[in-house]
Amino acid sequence: MKIAINTRWLLKNRLEGIGWFTHSLVKRMVESHPEVEFHLIFDRKPDASYKYGPNVVMHTVRPAARHPYLWSLWNHYRVPAKLRRIKPDVYFSPDGMGVKNWKGKQLLAVHDLNFEHHPEWIPRKVGEWYQKHMVQYGRAADRIVCVSRETLEDVSRTWGISTSIMDVVYNAPQSNFEPLIGANIELPISGKYFLCVGSINPRKNLALAVRAFSKYRLQGGDAELVLVGNHMHIDSELERVLEESPYRNKVHFVGRKHGSELNAIMSNAIALLFPSLFEGFGIPIVEAMAAGTPVICSNVSCMPEIAGDAALLLSPFDADAWTDGMNQMENQSERQTWIEKGIERAKFFNWDSSAKKLWENIVKTAGNA
Incomplete structure (x- = not known):
């Protein structure tokens, strides 16, 4: 042939x-x-x-x-x-x-x-x-x-x-992702953080992530927010929400990452926030799971299919629900449950x-x- x-x-x-x-x-x-x-x-x-x-x-x-x-x-x-x-x-x-x-x-x-x-x-x-x-x-x-x-x-x-x-x-996953926690790992910030991964454009709905994060900080949360990805198209809503947030200095854009570097950043996050409005697959979902990171993702498009029962599925229009989900992921026993489910689910792909x-x-x- x-x-x-x-x-x-x-x-x-x-x-x-x-x-x-x-x-x-x-x-x-x-x-x-x-x-x-x-x-x-x-x-x-x-x-x-x-x-x-x-x-x-x-x-x-x-x-x-x-x-x-x-x-x-x-x-x-x-x-x-x-x-x-x-x-x-x-x-x-x-x-x-x-x-x-x-x-x-x-x-x-x-x-x-x-x-x-x-x-x-x-x-x-x-x-x-x-x-x-x-x-x-x-x-x-x-x-x-x-x-x-x-x-x-x-x-x-x-x-x-x-x-x-x-x-x-x-x-x-783009490479063999696995839990990577410990010394000799270069991370974008020194403290605790939630993570978003994906190109910066309106489809990824990052404005909701920032709104939920701002409410989380307002309620006393002390983690920061790291966004991994290149700027693809102008996201005016994200720019507006950032400008209005009193915690914009706690939001860090670190550009595109891949391979072991992305693996390490994912593994050390409290959770991946993936509030996308539309996906064909959603690769960061399974990469985070394989990296031993809990996932909070949208309950629309293909994301319930990919995540199965191994992620916290929320409406991409309800910022309050995402704030509650972030607080939930700071409970270590709750977080461990999602980690174990995610590692098992990632093996399917x-x-x-x-x-x-x-x-x-x-x-x-x-x-x-």
């Missing part, structure tokens, strides 16, 4: 969500199937570390596709031309962007339909492009995998696609089983004549 894969998100030292998804799954498939020829298609010169085995052929297809106009050029003309030369049995696209002007089999991964339901949370031109093209890719695909059952059902409802050609391939599930869908796609 010959498989072509869109690997434009594999950027050295710059892996984000889809990049980690691609890396974690493709590496395992390459190593598990030495009899298969894998053609990895990049939009810039790839780093040699992404040649996962001797059965990998790396291709660079220009231009670097980082703008809606260039997405169209890359997916509708440049990549199809490359595929006509490679002649793969299946083309797999981990970012949900299929190709046009090519008649072969396509398997797409869809992470969420945020752009369909809340286009106001992303730049206008990006949202318009996604709304026009992503549904076309989805309806033309031979099969689709989604990172949660909630996303799968959303794709079926919103795009009118049968669930019979869809499957769930879960995300997992692992890249080995997800890679096997993805491979099953590649085989089904190839055989779907």
